Amino acid sequence: MFANSGKLSRKIVGMLVAFFLVATLAIGLTLMLSWQLEGVAAAINDAGSQRMRSYRIANLMARDLKEPVAARSAALQAELNLFDKVLLDLQQGDPARPLSEPRNGEVQQLLSAVDGDWRNSLRPLAQRYLAVAAAERETALDRFDSELEPFVGKINELVLAMERSYARDTNLLRTVQGLLVVLALIGTAILIRFFIRLVIRPVGVLHAGMRRMIGNDLSVRLPANSDDELGGLARGFNQMAEHLQTVHGTLEDLVAAETKSLAERNRELGILYEVTSLLSEPVPLEVLCQSFLDRIKTALGADAGAVRLYMPESQKLYLVTHEGLSEAFLKRERELNCGECLCGDVIQNGMPAVFDTINPPVGMKLGSCIREGFATATAFSIVHGKRRLGVYNLYFLQTHPVSAQEKHLLETLGKHLGVAIENQRLISREMELAVSEERNLLAQELHDSIAQGLAFLNIQVQLLQDSLKKGRAEEALQTAGQLREGVQESYDDVRELLVHFRTRVLQSDLDSAITSALEKFEGQTGIATTFEQIGVGAPLAPTDEIQIMHIIQESLSNIRKHAAARQVRLTVTRRLEGTEIEIQDDGRGFDTVNEPNVLSDRHVGLKIMRERAHRVGGECRIASEIGAGTRVTLSLPRENREGV
Numbered sequence: 001m002f003a004n005s006g007k008l009s010r011k012i013v014g015m016l017v018a019f020f021l022v023a024t025l026a027i028g029l030t031l032m033l034s035w036q037l038e039g040v041a042a043a044i045n046d047a048g049s050q051r052m053r054s055y056r057i058a059n060l061m062a063r064d065l066k067e068p069v070a071a072r073s074a075a076l077q078a079e080l081n082l083f084d085k086v087l088l089d090l091q092q093g094d095p096a097r098p099l100s101e102p103r104n105g106e107v108q109q110l111l112s113a114v115d116g117d118w119r120n121s122l123r124p125l126a127q128r129y130l131a132v133a134a135a136e137r138e139t140a141l142d143r144f145d146s147e148l149e150p151f152v153g154k155i156n157e158l159v160l161a162m163e164r165s166y167a168r169d170t171n172l173l174r175t176v177q178g179l180l181v182v183l184a185l186i187g188t189a190i191l192i193r194f195f196i197r198l199v200i201r202p203v204g205v206l207h208a209g210m211r212r213m214i215g216n217d218l219s220v221r222l223p224a225n226s227d228d229e230l231g232g233l234a235r236g237f238n239q240m241a242e243h244l245q246t247v248h249g250t251l252e253d254l255v256a257a258e259t260k261s262l263a264e265r266n267r268e269l270g271i272l273y274e275v276t277s278l279l280s281e282p283v284p285l286e287v288l289c290q291s292f293l294d295r296i297k298t299a300l301g302a303d304a305g306a307v308r309l310y311m312p313e314s315q316k317l318y319l320v321t322h323e324g325l326s327e328a329f330l331k332r333e334r335e336l337n338c339g340e341c342l343c344g345d346v347i348q349n350g351m352p353a354v355f356d357t358i359n360p361p362v363g364m365k366l367g368s369c370i371r372e373g374f375a376t377a378t379a380f381s382i383v384h385g386k387r388r389l390g391v392y393n394l395y396f397l398q399t400h401p402v403s404a405q406e407k408h409l410l411e412t413l414g415k416h417l418g419v420a421i422e423n424q425r426l427i428s429r430e431m432e433l434a435v436s437e438e439r440n441l442l443a444q445e446l447h448d449s450i451a452q453g454l455a456f457l458n459i460q461v462q463l464l465q466d467s468l469k470k471g472r473a474e475e476a477l478q479t480a481g482q483l484r485e486g487v488q489e490s491y492d493d494v495r496e497l498l499v500h501f502r503t504r505v506l507q508s509d510l511d512s513a514i515t516s517a518l519e520k521f522e523g524q525t526g527i528a529t530t531f532e533q534i535g536v537g538a539p540l541a542p543t544d545e546i547q548i549m550h551i552i553q554e555s556l557s558n559i560r561k562h563a564a565a566r567q568v569r570l571t572v573t574r575r576l577e578g579t580e581i582e583i584q585d586d587g588r589g590f591d592t593v594n595e596p597n598v599l600s601d602r603h604v605g606l607k608i609m610r611e612r613a614h615r616v617g618g619e620c621r622i623a624s625e626i627g628a629g630t631r632v633t634l635s636l637p638r639e640n641r642e643g644v
Helices: 006-067 070-092 105-131 132-214 229-249 251-279 285-300 327-333 341-349 366-373 406-468 473-502 508-525 543-564 604-615
Strands: 304-311 318-322 335-337 353-356 377-385 387-396 528-535 567-575 578-585 619-625 630-636
Touching: 006 070, 006 105, 006 132, 070 105, 105 132, 132 229, 132 473, 251 285, 251 406, 285 304, 285 318, 285 387, 285 406, 318 327, 318 341, 318 387, 327 366, 335 341, 335 473, 341 353, 341 377, 341 387, 387 406, 406 473, 508 528, 508 543, 543 567, 543 578, 543 604, 543 630, 604 619
Parallel strands: 528 567
Antiparallel strands: 304 318, 304 387, 318 335, 353 377, 377 387, 567 578, 578 630, 619 630
16 A cells, blocks of 8 residues: 555655755855846946046145155055055955956956056156156156046046946846746746645545544545555545444444453452452451352352361361361361362462363362262462462352453462461461560569569578477567568569559550659659650650560669669650660669679669660660669660661
């Protein structure tokens, strides 16, 4: 159809190039004539000025004769030199002015005659006038005057000849300009006719055809008489119209098919969304698998289904949940080995399977499905990443072909179920770890408080028994008093421990929890407390705030037991670089230099405080002096709070 494409463009380009060349030639000729005329005009002016210059020379000679002045002689010599220069310019031309050299034969002859008379007669007379004595100058002047008028007459003839040449060139320029106008008119008319015939008229026909097609007239056809681009476009238009006319007849069928396809896709998206929302709920594993099976079975119209999980340790598949299966089927397939039957084969190779039980593949045993009366059996993997977690089945009593689109959907749902199962396992492990950590914390608290107190009471009971056996009543009474103090201290530890485990920073924030703890401490001990907050900052994570509260309570417990303080000051300072908590008492204090064991890891309470600080990414420091109290500082740098 487009074998001759480019013919129209070549015609258009050729016409425009030819028009451009002719126009350029005409304009160039006009410019050349104009430049030549400008040079002739300058030559006429210079030739006319030579007449005046001749008379000026004669005038200077006459004035000098009457009144000799050196300056007048210099002026006369300058005029002679200028006459020579102008005469030379007339002969040779001067492109810079511009001034054209004579091209006409008559002008050249007259210019040569003027040049000969000047160089052979007039100029030598003027030079002689300047060279002779004053007495002889009058004679020289007379001779110059006698030669002047014939010389000026020749200059006049020269000027007239130049004017005639100028007139001829002017007429030629006007003729060329007229021809240029005629050429422009003829060329424009040719171009207009050319474009009308080759471009405008075919485009109009094409436009009319397009309007008819817009009006649903698909029977329109355009004449394709030319073999250029527009002809090819007309043939292409005819082919398009024919194709549209053919397609229009089956358009409703295509729309119906596309509508059906969109409906199927929407159904699949609805199933995917429903199942994904279901799998995001935090429910037990069996409930999760059962709900998944219900949705899939209903959505695909299956008669039965099952979900099986794979145990790598035993290399077996175990039935987790099912629906629509008989007891005999469940008894036979409650557990399957890897590679056994349909499900075992799928877990082994990772590929989905859809089989008709009437003609099963060679080597594939589907006895249970056949006895159950299923016509179609399917199995799809439950995966998480590259891990195969299990298989889920859909069974159909009637033959049910599974399309590639449905198979892709079922594979995707298997991946979503795998993610949900793995999330449930992770949640269970996280809960186990949380319980284990809570037990460890409980053990630490019991060890730090009650266990030590009970050990002390056990020793005191043994001492009491020894005193009673030996009949030392006074010693027994003293031991009984120590036992009473130990029991009271253990009781206080139990109460404080209960406060520890009941404290949760859930009311509002850390500051409220600290205020509540200080009020309880002051009520139990009678020690005055002061709480100061400096600066503002972002809140900490709840788990971190609980650890901080345990450190604060451990510090308050140590103050109660050992400090004998009258006042406690707690300060929370929040800065851009982090948070700092300081607990200061005015108690007896201790010597950190001579008693280094007090701050060593052998002191269980202080060790646990440091461990708690480390858990939240901070540092716990203790400073003390005898008689000056003790200061506990907990620093929490900002970089350790990132990601909280």
